[in-house]
Amino acid sequence: MGGTNARLAWLFVGGSVAFFSRQALGEPLRLRADAIAEARAPAGLVVLQGQDRKYPWVDAEALVWAGARTDPTADVLVLSVKLRAPRGWGDLRLGRFVVSTGAIRPLAIDGFSAIARAPWGLSAEAFSGFPVVPRMATTGYDQASGGRLAQTITSRATLGVSYLDQRSHGRLADQEIGADLAAVPAPFLDLAARGAYDLLSSGVADGLISGSTRFGQFRVELFGTHRSPSRLLPATSLFSVLGDFPSQVLGGTVRWAAAPRLDLLLTGGGQDIGGELGGYATMRGTLRLDERGAGTVGLEVRRQDVPSSRWTGVRVTASEPLGPYLRVSTEIEVAAADGRSDRGAAWPWVLAALAWRPGKGWEAAGAVEAGSTPRYRFEWNGLVRLARTLEIP
Amino acid sequence: MSDRFSILLALALCVGACAGVLGIRREPSHAFEHRAHVLKGVGCLSCHEGIATAGDSDPMHFPRTADCVKCHTKPHDERRCENCHGETHVRGSAELARRHLRFEHRTHMPSAQGDCVRCHVEVGLERPEALRPKMAVCFGCHQHEDQWRTRDCDGCHVDLAAEQTLPSSHLVHDGDWGREHGLRAASARDLCASCHSERYCAGCHGVGVVPALPGRLAFDSVRLSGLHRAGFRARHSLEARAQPGLCMTCHSERSCLDCHAALEVAPGSAARSPHPPGWLSTSRGGGQHGPQARLDPMSCASCHGGAGEKLCVDCHRVGGPGGNPHGHGFSSTKDKLVDLPCRLCHGGL
Numbered sequence A: 001m002g003g004t005n006a007r008l009a010w011l012f013v014g015g016s017v018a019f020f021s022r023q024a025l026g027e028p029l030r031l032r033a034d035a036i037a038e039a040r041a042p043a044g045l046v047v048l049q050g051q052d053r054k055y056p057w058v059d060a061e062a063l064v065w066a067g068a069r070t071d072p073t074a075d076v077l078v079l080s081v082k083l084r085a086p087r088g089w090g091d092l093r094l095g096r097f098v099v100s101t102g103a104i105r106p107l108a109i110d111g112f113s114a115i116a117r118a119p120w121g122l123s124a125e126a127f128s129g130f131p132v133v134p135r136m137a138t139t140g141y142d143q144a145s146g147g148r149l150a151q152t153i154t155s156r157a158t159l160g161v162s163y164l165d166q167r168s169h170g171r172l173a174d175q176e177i178g179a180d181l182a183a184v185p186a187p188f189l190d191l192a193a194r195g196a197y198d199l200l201s202s203g204v205a206d207g208l209i210s211g212s213t214r215f216g217q218f219r220v221e222l223f224g225t226h227r228s229p230s231r232l233l234p235a236t237s238l239f240s241v242l243g244d245f246p247s248q249v250l251g252g253t254v255r256w257a258a259a260p261r262l263d264l265l266l267t268g269g270g271q272d273i274g275g276e277l278g279g280y281a282t283m284r285g286t287l288r289l290d291e292r293g294a295g296t297v298g299l300e301v302r303r304q305d306v307p308s309s310r311w312t313g314v315r316v317t318a319s320e321p322l323g324p325y326l327r328v329s330t331e332i333e334v335a336a337a338d339g340r341s342d343r344g345a346a347w348p349w350v351l352a353a354l355a356w357r358p359g360k361g362w363e364a365a366g367a368v369e370a371g372s373t374p375r376y377r378f379e380w381n382g383l384v385r386l387a388r389t390l391e392i393p
Numbered sequence B: 001m002s003d004r005f006s007i008l009l010a011l012a013l014c015v016g017a018c019a020g021v022l023g024i025r026r027e028p029s030h031a032f033e034h035r036a037h038v039l040k041g042v043g044c045l046s047c048h049e050g051i052a053t054a055g056d057s058d059p060m061h062f063p064r065t066a067d068c069v070k071c072h073t074k075p076h077d078e079r080r081c082e083n084c085h086g087e088t089h090v091r092g093s094a095e096l097a098r099r100h101l102r103f104e105h106r107t108h109m110p111s112a113q114g115d116c117v118r119c120h121v122e123v124g125l126e127r128p129e130a131l132r133p134k135m136a137v138c139f140g141c142h143q144h145e146d147q148w149r150t151r152d153c154d155g156c157h158v159d160l161a162a163e164q165t166l167p168s169s170h171l172v173h174d175g176d177w178g179r180e181h182g183l184r185a186a187s188a189r190d191l192c193a194s195c196h197s198e199r200y201c202a203g204c205h206g207v208g209v210v211p212a213l214p215g216r217l218a219f220d221s222v223r224l225s226g227l228h229r230a231g232f233r234a235r236h237s238l239e240a241r242a243q244p245g246l247c248m249t250c251h252s253e254r255s256c257l258d259c260h261a262a263l264e265v266a267p268g269s270a271a272r273s274p275h276p277p278g279w280l281s282t283s284r285g286g287g288q289h290g291p292q293a294r295l296d297p298m299s300c301a302s303c304h305g306g307a308g309e310k311l312c313v314d315c316h317r318v319g320g321p322g323g324n325p326h327g328h329g330f331s332s333t334k335d336k337l338v339d340l341p342c343r344l345c346h347g348g349l
Helices: A003-025 B002-017 B034-039 B088-100 B105-112 B135-139 B145-149 B177-192 B198-205 B232-242 B253-262 B289-295 B297-304 B306-316 B342-346
Strands: A029-038 A043-053 A058-068 A072-084 A090-099 A107-117 A122-131 A143-153 A157-168 A171-186 A189-198 A203-215 A218-227 A247-259 A262-273 A276-288 A296-306 A309-322 A326-337 A346-356 A362-371 A379-392
Touching: A058 B198, A072 B198, A090 B198, A107 A143, A157 B177, A171 B177, A189 B177, A203 B177, A218 B177, A296 B232, A309 B232, A326 B232, A346 B232, B232 B297, B253 B297, B289 B297, B297 B306, B306 B342
Parallel strands: none
Antiparallel strands: A029 A043, A029 A379, A043 A058, A058 A072, A072 A090, A090 A107, A107 A122, A122 A143, A143 A157, A157 A171, A171 A189, A189 A203, A203 A218, A218 A247, A247 A262, A262 A276, A276 A296, A296 A309, A309 A326, A326 A346, A346 A362, A362 A379
């Protein structure tokens, strides 16, 4: 079956159920509309979103948008209905949504996802659908199916295995099995790991592991990642046959609540990119200017040093309320690559914004941004956003 | 030694001078004197009158000035007592609990037997951080293991997504959450869904359909961090080269081409070649393009994918001048004469 009609059918079902739940139950309906315009291009965008959720057995939500940059266009980001069995024994999602089960990376589909949970901690999830093609376009015989089986062990650990089968134009583009683990062996220790194994080219596509602990005002995390770029591409791509040259990172993160209003974050690691060694480090500080954190000042310094990418970046942010409804914010960044090139050696960027939020209901914001990019020595842009939030009882 | 002392002294002076800004020296606020009242033998219900029979939707039972002056007949100030006695965040926490939790004092009073401190454990402290009981206190009596396993939170939480309460123990959202969240969601996606709606995930991961990333839409929320913040357009190629494969965990190879085509920096546009000198060489080794393609094949696929693959096939087909492109570690279960992309090069045998 081609994707077109089935995809439209799902959207119709999703829209119908959302309408039904609103009409039949008379529950509060949350709506939000955003209109955004920018001077560059020029471009405009209207985003409409709604959520209907009062009864525990059904949620419906949607986010659609329409806009224009060069040509008018529109799309559906989410249009889904979630039905829940009593006491959480199972869920069924229908429509357009994002699936990511276990080791399977996030994938937007038009289809269904069902999960069943047993009281002894076993859960089984299955999904199937058509990978979303942007701008309402269609491709024939695209399809993705998979699932996950997981077991929770004494509330301290969850172990899962998952499977994905994805086809593009009817041809096998991805076939992976994965495993995931989350464990809290002690109250101060938090462990997580996941990995995906590519069955088509027999190798690890990606893997991540993390262990963290908290003591006092510190949180310390050690992590490792492994990615094989050629295995992350669809197996139908010519560039998936270039061999296994993985990118690996081994690093750590320390978060320190240095003072009641000051948070510091230091993260860094060593990298091995296809045999080339390097590393990176980032320091971020956030200072709240009052007890509630309404005003903040932030500083971020970053250094990347691998043979294919050596650069330094500094980012400064500040945000402060001007009375109960107005807020002024600014953000400044400079990224500088090592060595000069004809595309520039440093790219500064600055944004100044003013927002008005009189409480529930309307809000408006405007900003001017300017900067330098590898393409233009100087460019600027103006941004305006007008939003309206409604809750209809 | 004196230099070191001077530096330490300067640091100490800086911290001292900034103590107010850093929150080390707090603004004067006055926690309510619960402990003093208890020691004087004043029972909780004397001030919080009616709380013992309060239901889920009854008004809050904060004492007012009129309640205080029943005992304190000569107040030292004409202003309302709650202006100074008691902290705003403590009251705010209780009001949030009323809005977001299903809870009735009246059903708990029989088992508590008038011992309010059994749940409100911080009442006895000089400076309590919160008087609202933490969830762990609830779990002291209510064993919700079945509800936890089946994500059945509605019994107590009205709407977790609207509540926006962050977990205080595991699944904490601090640290480098942008990197961590995918790993955590891998094993607990439906737990994430207890609070986050579909739109929250799709806002970033609905790649290709997303009109603009949440950070771009909320351009005035400069506190947001994330991979694509600030001048990302200028540094995106540096970011991509620094972590090969990371882009592919969300983006398809079309993502680059679509954006580059819109900005007229794609193949076929008037833009010049992005490749440096020596990229492609007819000498042994073929120049830099081979090693770089192996490190980051998506960069190549983003421009040369689809029909553009012919450029590669012309040289690297079996018997072609480019030689065998398969690097170490390559294996495939595909039929090289039938399946794509193998047959592009092997099919002509």
